[in-house]
Amino acid sequence: MESWLKDLLTQIDEATAKLIASADGLTDKQVSEPSLLSGWSRGHVLTHIARAAEAHRNLLEAVGTGTDIPAYASQEARDTSIENGASRPLAEQVADIERTAAAFRAAAVTTPDDAWTTSVTILHLEPFPASQVVLRKLVELELHHVDLNAGYRPADWPVTFKPLELPEPMRSQATDRMSWFATK
Template identity: 85%
Template sequence: METWLKDLVTQIDDATARLIATVSGLTDKQIGEPSLLPGWARGHVLTHIARAAEAHRNLLEAARNGTDIPAYASQDARDTAIENGASRPVAEQLADIERTAAVFRAAVHTVPDDAWTTSVTILHLEPFPASQVVLRKLVELELHHVDLNAGYRPADWPVTFKPLELPEPMRSQAADRLSWFSAR
């Protein structure tokens, strides 16, 4: 495994552990409280993190196999899955995040070196190289950890995350989180 990939996988593992620590401190009632994302409770954010891990795994499988496996069946299927999972108790949310993180991590190790340049896409986004899937997973974890509104802030992002050169739309999404807290 190349150094860039090892580094990102380590950062993903660390980000997942921080997220799990935060979520472990929440109650079932707190899962239903508002996140920083309009219209979404914390349970929506957590379910989205798990479903996104599955979507990212699908993209890695597509790159590995050279096939067209969609990240999500459709926008409606994605939205329905998030809505249906949002009210689950914290223990179920944690188990889902842990399970999907492990499945994603296993998928990363199956992608051959020459497949990382394969183009993949998520729903309406422009195609991007499979190598960005791993970066997108890390960004999802760090940004949505902030979105939980459970005490984790952009100031808590590790020094390894802050200097990453993020392509759009990830760069703007990270800048949004920073601006939310600099205005306070």
């Protein structure tokens, strides 16, 4: 396994463990309370993390097998899935994140070396190399952990995450989260 992939997967494993620890500190009632994302509960954020892991896995399976597997069937299907999953009990939310994280990791470690330069896309985004899928998974975890509104803040991001050169729109999204907690 290439060192860049091993490093990112280690960071993803650590970010997943921290997210699950934060989620485990919530109650079923708290899962229905607001996140930091307008119109989304904590359950929406948790469900989105799991569905995004599936989308990222789909992209890696597509480049690994040479088949056309979209990240999401459609924007509507993505949104409906998140909405339908948001009200699930905490235990189901956490189990979903654990399951989809493991499936993503399995896809990442079996992606052939020559597939990482293949272009992929998610819904309306511009195409990007498959190697960015792993980075996007890490960014999803770190940013949405903040969005969960469970005490995790940009100041808690690991020192390995802060200096990453993030392409757009991830760079702007990270900057947004930092601005939410900037002291004046």
